[in-house]
Amino acid sequence: MILPKSNRLTPEQVAEITSIAAEFGCKIQPIVGAVRTIYAIVGDERDELMINRIEGLAYIDRIDRIQSPFKLMDKRSDLASHRIEVGGVTLGRELFVIAGACTIDPKNPNLFYETAQAVKEAGAHMIRGGVWKPRTNPYTFQGDTKSLDILMEAARRTGLPVDTEVMEESQIKLALDAGVTSLQVGARNALNYSLLRQIGKAVADRDVVVLLKRSIHNGAVNEFISAAEYIAAFGNPNILLCPRGTTPTLDGYRNHPDESITPLLKEKTWAPVVVDPSHSVGKAAYVPACALAAVAYGADGLCIESHVSPNHGIGDDPKQAVTPAVLAELIAQAKELWRLRRREPAAAGAK
Ligand code: PEP
Ligand code: MN
Numbered sequence: 001m002i003l004p005k006s007n008r009l010t011p012e013q014v015a016e017i018t019s020i021a022a023e024f025g026c027k028i029q030p031i032v033g034a035v036r037t038i039y040a041i042v043g044d045e046r047d048e049l050m051i052n053r054i055e056g057l058a059y060i061d062r063i064d065r066i067q068s069p070f071k072l073m074d075k076r077s078d079l080a081s082h083r084i085e086v087g088g089v090t091l092g093r094e095l096f097v098i099a100g101a102c103t104i105d106p107k108n109p110n111l112f113y114e115t116a117q118a119v120k121e122a123g124a125h126m127i128r129g130g131v132w133k134p135r136t137n138p139y140t141f142q143g144d145t146k147s148l149d150i151l152m153e154a155a156r157r158t159g160l161p162v163d164t165e166v167m168e169e170s171q172i173k174l175a176l177d178a179g180v181t182s183l184q185v186g187a188r189n190a191l192n193y194s195l196l197r198q199i200g201k202a203v204a205d206r207d208v209v210v211l212l213k214r215s216i217h218n219g220a221v222n223e224f225i226s227a228a229e230y231i232a233a234f235g236n237p238n239i240l241l242c243p244r245g246t247t248p249t250l251d252g253y254r255n256h257p258d259e260s261i262t263p264l265l266k267e268k269t270w271a272p273v274v275v276d277p278s279h280s281v282g283k284a285a286y287v288p289a290c291a292l293a294a295v296a297y298g299a300d301g302l303c304i305e306s307h308v309s310p311n312h313g314i315g316d317d318p319k320q321a322v323t324p325a326v327l328a329e330l331i332a333q334a335k336e337l338w339r340l341r342r343r344e345p346a347a348a349g350a351k
Contacts, residue, residue, distance in 0.1 A: 001040055001064045002028070002054060008037035009059065017054055024050040046071075072232040073225050073239075073269045080270040084238045086181060086209050087125030087161050091240070091272035095338040096301030097331055098163055098182075098211070098274065099124035103133055103315025104147035112147075114308045116154035118324035123331040126182060127154055128163045128303060132171050133315060134188045141314060145174065152178050163211055163303075167195070172202045182209045187244055187279070190215040190227055200234035209238040211274065211303065214258065218246040221261065225269050241265055241273050242303060243294075245280030254282020254320070259294035266298055274301035278320045284310065287322050288330045295337045302334060 002017060008030075009017070017039065018028045026043030045051070045067050055063050068074040084091045099119040104112045116127045129151045132143035148164070155162045161181030166172045167189055175183060183203065189195050190213050199210060210231055214224050228239045243262065245255025257280040262273045275297075277290035291302050307313040307321035322330065 001031075001038055001066060003038055003061045003064065005059055005061045007035060008032075009039070013057075013059055014039070016057065017060075020050060020053050026050065068268070069222060070225055070229045070269070072237060073229045073271055075266075075268055075270050077270070079232075079237050082237050082270065084209060084240070084272060086238075089125050091274075091300050095295065095331075095335050096126075096272070096274060097124045097334075098126045098128050098301065098303040099306045099327055100128035100163075101130065101307050101313060101315075102278075102305045102317045102321065103130040103141070103143065103313070104150050105314045106144040106146045106150065108312070109150045109153070111308060111312060112150050113154055113157060115306065115324070116158050116160070118308050119306050119327060120158045120160055122306070122324045122328035123335075124160070124304075124306075124327070126161045126163055127151075127158060128184075128305070129154065130315060131164045131175070132167055134165070134167055134186050148174060148178050148180075151180070155179070155181075166199070169198050169202075172199060176202060176206065176208065180208070182211050182240075184211040185213060185227075187213040187216040190219060191217075191223070193227075193230060196227055196230035197234070200231040200236070203231070203238075204235040206236065208236070209240060210236075211240045211242050213276065214241070214243045214246065214261070216245075216247055216255070218256075221264050221268060224261075225265070225271070228269070228271055237271075239271055240301065241269070241271050242276050243273065243280070244276035244278075244303075245282075253280070253286065255280050257281055257290055257293070259290065259297050259299065262294065262297040262299050272300040273298070274303050275299040276303040278303070278305040278316070278322075282316075282320050284320055284322045284326070287320065288326065288333070291330055291334055292337055295334045296341065298341065304330070 029040040089096045131147040163182035165184040243258045250256045259275045275294035281290045305321040306327045307317045310321040
């Protein structure tokens with residue numbers, strides 16, 4: 001919908017926007033109001049160039065898009081009936097839990113094996129473990145490719161699928177060749193379109209999923225879903241959207257908890273939402289409340305950092321990993337809340 005700066009356009013101006021629209025196979029339909037006339041774009045209005053050319057005209061205020069910018073991730077697309085299955089769970093049918101260490105310590109593989117076994121017993125469906133780490137400080141531990149073997153050994157020992165973050169093409173290949181089930185796109189790379197494309201291409205014909213974190217810089221809802229569209233465009237729509245807190249931070253927390261974005265995502269996309277409370281609040285003591293809040297907001301799953309001995313962990317683990325005992329209790333409560341929430345519409349008499 002084109003909104004002009006004045007109450008209506010002159011015939012010359014209408015002719016100009018009509019001719020631009022025609023170049024993109026669209027027509028212009030005036031909608032005459034008592035005071036103001038606005039102009040509908042009839043046809044596929046998703047072409048950025050058409051929008052930019054019309055919006056760039058001095059007499060145009062703005063264009064409000066009616067069509068969704070996403071062809072595949074949109075809730076109204078054919079993919080809406082697509083179901084993602086991982087770790088024996090069909091997303092949306094049961095609360096899905098990813099848990100494990102922030103960072104695998106290659107010097108202490110047993111800590112990761114014990115953690116993997118413990119989070120499995122606590123009820124996790126997939127194990128997470130950072131092999132390569134995006135670190136703010138270039139002098140801190142950046143991860144180690146050797147940890148990939150440790151991650152896969154944990155997968156073998158527990159029989160669970162594993163998730164790890166990849167930041168470059170060589171890591172994508174190594175992770176997929178090793179048999180990693182879930183490639184994580186981190187919050188710092190969520191808007192790295194060439195990486196998203198590389199991942200999209202690499203996962204296109206594989207039975208794997210992508211855990212896409214929300215950009216740390218307060219990525220808008222559409223921006224978040226568009227990042228998923230980049231991946232899905234290559235053919236694999238197994239994408240889990242992962243809000244994980246944004247900047248500026250909420251004083252005292254690591255980031256600004258953003259689990260409340262879940263209903264907004266669900267209004268626009270069919271993709272499951274798996275909230276990461278650990279990076280959101282950044283301290284183990286606050287993680288359970290944030291995780292439950294996420295479930296209350298309608299999340300389909302949780303991604304939680306957990307460690308058998310947080311103090312002996314590396315990366316984020318000493319400060320934000322919950323113990324497996326806390327994780328087990330949290331999963332039990334989250335499942336209860338999840339079931340309660342499923343009953344909510346009928347109980348509330350929404351229809
Ligand atoms: C992580 O999962 O350990 C991590 C670095 O996540 P994020 O990209 O959300 O900071
Ligand atoms: Mn971490």
